[in-house]
Amino acid sequence: xxxxxxxxxxxxxxxxxxxxxxxxxxxxxxxxxxxxxxxxxxxxxxxxxxxxxxxxxxxxxxxxxxxxxxxxxxxxxxxxxxxxxxxxxxxxxxxxxxxxxxxxxxxxxxxxxxxxxxxxxxxxxxxxxxxxxxxxxxxxxxxxxxxxxxxxxxxxxxxxxxxxxxxxxxxxxxxxxxxxxxxxxxxxxxxxxxxxxxxxxxxxxxxxxxxxxxxxxxxxxxxxxxxxxxxxxxxxxxxxxxxxxxxxxxxxxxxxxxxxxxxxxxxxxxxxxxxxxxxxxxxxxxxxxxxxxxx
Numbered sequence: 001x002x003x004x005x006x007x008x009x010x011x012x013x014x015x016x017x018x019x020x021x022x023x024x025x026x027x028x029x030x031x032x033x034x035x036x037x038x039x040x041x042x043x044x045x046x047x048x049x050x051x052x053x054x055x056x057x058x059x060x061x062x063x064x065x066x067x068x069x070x071x072x073x074x075x076x077x078x079x080x081x082x083x084x085x086x087x088x089x090x091x092x093x094x095x096x097x098x099x100x101x102x103x104x105x106x107x108x109x110x111x112x113x114x115x116x117x118x119x120x121x122x123x124x125x126x127x128x129x130x131x132x133x134x135x136x137x138x139x140x141x142x143x144x145x146x147x148x149x150x151x152x153x154x155x156x157x158x159x160x161x162x163x164x165x166x167x168x169x170x171x172x173x174x175x176x177x178x179x180x181x182x183x184x185x186x187x188x189x190x191x192x193x194x195x196x197x198x199x200x201x202x203x204x205x206x207x208x209x210x211x212x213x214x215x216x217x218x219x220x221x222x223x224x225x226x227x228x229x230x231x232x233x234x235x236x237x238x239x240x241x242x243x244x245x246x247x248x249x250x251x252x253x254x255x256x257x258x259x260x261x262x263x264x265x266x267x268x269x270x271x272x273x274x275x276x277x278x279x280x281x282x283x284x285x286x287x288x289x290x291x292x293x294x295x
Contacts, residue, residue, distance in 0.1 A: 002031040002101055006051045007044050011056035011080045012092070014065035018090050020225035026091035030148050031119075032059065033101040036183075037198060038191040039161040052106070053077070066095040099151065103127075105134065111149070112138035117242055119149055119151040122180075122206055128152060132239060148240040156221040156246040156255075158228050158264040165222045168257060170211055172250035173220060180207040221246070226270035236276050 034055035102118035159165035183203035
């Protein structure tokens, strides 16, 4: 889950996150982003052109609230008067780890400055590799250790054969992929703000890809257990991944089809990729790894 910071008062976001940190026993990862869809900004009556400024101001406030400072903040977008202790206090110290959606150069540089893991959706492997190199450069320049911070998101479907997996996934994947046509229309209609220039270029490129191109470029992972395992290992061999987040439910795909795909993944794919799951972000062996997440 990503909290779109321009849409909500950062004091409330910080307090609700502290409660979640307690309810989860200190297992909260705080996903944050500045938003993308113009209709959502219109619904909240927020000027999308100011989303980055609002995001940065909200981020600073959240960190101050979590540090349990007493302060008065009178900024460009929010006024916060914190004159009491954070209740309940955070479980994780100094605070829950952040995870940010970052694919533009400005967002990548910001994430690297703070050594915050960054997530990418529908990013081509070569794009992610380039972005990872930029992140690493900035990460080191700000005194952080050069450790992997990329969470790559991929849609996935596993079936008994490659042909069956493609046939089952095709209509639902294309239904999902149509979202890039909506962003293309936002761009052509002048509804996407100037500060989203990356998506002005990316959305039309993604929408122009046909099913075979999407699969061939490892934008999605489809096939038999062997094919899926090979694809994951191929991606992991090209990128230094902190995590691979997999989305099993493609659009309106029926639950029983999704459940069968997940079962095949657990029973027949995981054993084939176990050797990369049993390593931490530094490449060292661990007992159990969070490097793979399913959604």
